[in-house]
Amino acid sequence: MKLLRIFDANAKNNWTSTSGRRTPETAEILRTALLIGMTFVVLAPVIWFTLSSFKGLAELGGRPHFLPQSFSLDNYSEALKSYNYKRYFFNSVFVTTVATILTLVINSMAAYAFAKYNFRGRDGLFVLTLAMIMIPLQVILIPIYLVVAQLGMVNTYWGLIIPAAATPTGVFVIRQYMLTIPDELIESARIDGAGEFRIYARIVLPLARPALAVVAIFSILWRWNDFIWPLLVAQDEKFYTLPVALAQLNGRLAVPTNIIIAMSVMSIIPVLFMFVFMQRQIVQGISQTGMK
Amino acid sequence: MSIAAVRRRKISPWPYLLIFPSILALILILGYPIVKLLNLSFQKYGLTQIIAGRGVGVGLKNFTDSLSDSNFWTILLRTYAFTFCIVFVTIIVGAAMAHLMLRMHNVIRILLTAIFVMVWAMPQLVGISIWRWLFSFNFSIITSTVRSLGFPIANHNYFQNIISGFTIIGGCVAWGALPFVTISIYAALTQVPKELIEAAELDGATRFQVFKNIIFPMLFPIYIILISLSVIWDFQIFSHIWVFLDARPAPQYFTMAIYAFEQSFGQSEYGKGAAISILMIIALLGFTGYYLKQMVKIGDGQ
Numbered sequence: 001m002k003l004l005r006i007f008d009a010n011a012k013n014n015w016t017s018t019s020g021r022r023t024p025e026t027a028e029i030l031r032t033a034l035l036i037g038m039t040f041v042v043l044a045p046v047i048w049f050t051l052s053s054f055k056g057l058a059e060l061g062g063r064p065h066f067l068p069q070s071f072s073l074d075n076y077s078e079a080l081k082s083y084n085y086k087r088y089f090f091n092s093v094f095v096t097t098v099a100t101i102l103t104l105v106i107n108s109m110a111a112y113a114f115a116k117y118n119f120r121g122r123d124g125l126f127v128l129t130l131a132m133i134m135i136p137l138q139v140i141l142i143p144i145y146l147v148v149a150q151l152g153m154v155n156t157y158w159g160l161i162i163p164a165a166a167t168p169t170g171v172f173v174i175r176q177y178m179l180t181i182p183d184e185l186i187e188s189a190r191i192d193g194a195g196e197f198r199i200y201a202r203i204v205l206p207l208a209r210p211a212l213a214v215v216a217i218f219s220i221l222w223r224w225n226d227f228i229w230p231l232l233v234a235q236d237e238k239f240y241t242l243p244v245a246l247a248q249l250n251g252r253l254a255v256p257t258n259i260i261i262a263m264s265v266m267s268i269i270p271v272l273f274m275f276v277f278m279q280r281q282i283v284q285g286i287s288q289t290g291m292k
Numbered sequence: 293m294s295i296a297a298v299r300r301r302k303i304s305p306w307p308y309l310l311i312f313p314s315i316l317a318l319i320l321i322l323g324y325p326i327v328k329l330l331n332l333s334f335q336k337y338g339l340t341q342i343i344a345g346r347g348v349g350v351g352l353k354n355f356t357d358s359l360s361d362s363n364f365w366t367i368l369l370r371t372y373a374f375t376f377c378i379v380f381v382t383i384i385v386g387a388a389m390a391h392l393m394l395r396m397h398n399v400i401r402i403l404l405t406a407i408f409v410m411v412w413a414m415p416q417l418v419g420i421s422i423w424r425w426l427f428s429f430n431f432s433i434i435t436s437t438v439r440s441l442g443f444p445i446a447n448h449n450y451f452q453n454i455i456s457g458f459t460i461i462g463g464c465v466a467w468g469a470l471p472f473v474t475i476s477i478y479a480a481l482t483q484v485p486k487e488l489i490e491a492a493e494l495d496g497a498t499r500f501q502v503f504k505n506i507i508f509p510m511l512f513p514i515y516i517i518l519i520s521l522s523v524i525w526d527f528q529i530f531s532h533i534w535v536f537l538d539a540r541p542a543p544q545y546f547t548m549a550i551y552a553f554e555q556s557f558g559q560s561e562y563g564k565g566a567a568i569s570i571l572m573i574i575a576l577l578g579f580t581g582y583y584l585k586q587m588v589k590i591g592d593g594q
Binding site: 028032038045046109112129132139140144162166171176196225260268271276279282286 | 433517
């Protein structure tokens, strides 16, 4: 009888749950399988890359295998030993942190003005800001470089940090969120005698936290991975950030592929940690910003 | 009474003070270079002019030359098509994954988010290098996997045919964009009140009706933002094509960004390159004009 039941096509399910909960439906299983399949496609390149960081140079140059034939940490130790990795790492962290703070401060100020004040030229300036998102960096590289050079910012931390503050996307995202803060709140604070700056710093900023989180995440990611810009400004090895160091290695006559892979993997780890810890804020921030 | 009404009566210095730092940075870093670019686009500026240190004014010649060149239109059309395909695939797959994620168990969901985040956190250059490696001529893991499955295929140049080449490059772009799109749509979906959907289902609405009448309208703003940002980013794709094709892309792989760059730095026709860049920005503005208007409007009229 039991056997018959298993092959009974009319039975709703051909399986039972081992956990004692309700048995999953066919559609549910298909959905899960589909999602896992898609996720694997997304993830596969990353896994393969990470595995490759344990392979020797000879193996990397030969026929590709998914798993390392001989597992070794040599690439990592060599990257740490023979290159000024600590310096690059410090530069990346320093530039990313300061640039992100600067971006948040000036972008939120501008966003507040665009969202909550009515002033001559507001719409024009805002559209202009938005239009700036569309300028491809590589076509204006030379003039940008000239500006930075004229300001004496080549081979300085300021040169790496200041241009990052010109992030029109940040102004836009924060402004959209601030539109949802009720005007009455600001009005009543004003009636209570709060100064304009106090209203911005004490009332508007805390309320805009989700949008600030989103911009912070984007900014950290962009600055950490920025490549074209630092390549221009950081000509002295002292100011190399991780991507610049990687690009320089890539440009050598004999490309040390194994070192590049190991350094790349190491450069992802800090951002990854930040993301995993901030996962909840990321999802919350995006959902609250996007929906309003 | 709105703030707007109160503020209109006297001119306050506050808004100007608040926007000053951002606007200054924008003008310095983007505005001034654009003016330079515009200026350059009205000049003949080649190697001779570089040596002389000054260009020769030619009026609109660079623009009319480009616009009457059939190459320009082919490349523009190709760029539009490329952008459209990538954005379409990214949004559809992203939305599908977000909807699937919503139905998953919590543990799986957190795991998935972590994976997406991992791809998201990957530097663009590293991501491109990985993909390039996946499809390289000699060491392609794809080719060797197929071979180890028992099909004796030879080393294959995936970029010989531009359709397959653009598919791979586009796949890489979409892959990089997918985490952000999926997480954004997922995040937005969690904000749709469950009661609303349940009520609709009780009233006999089909799943499609629920999606069309409840979920989609609520998610409309986020779709607008995602689509417009994707269009802007994908239209400007440069590094992907550049890196995939060893910094020497064949003319049939030119998109607007590559074309402008190649005219300037390859042909040393900086004036013409500048004109093409300007035309490219105009083409993008025309394409995103509607979305831009929506973006300014969102929340504005409410």
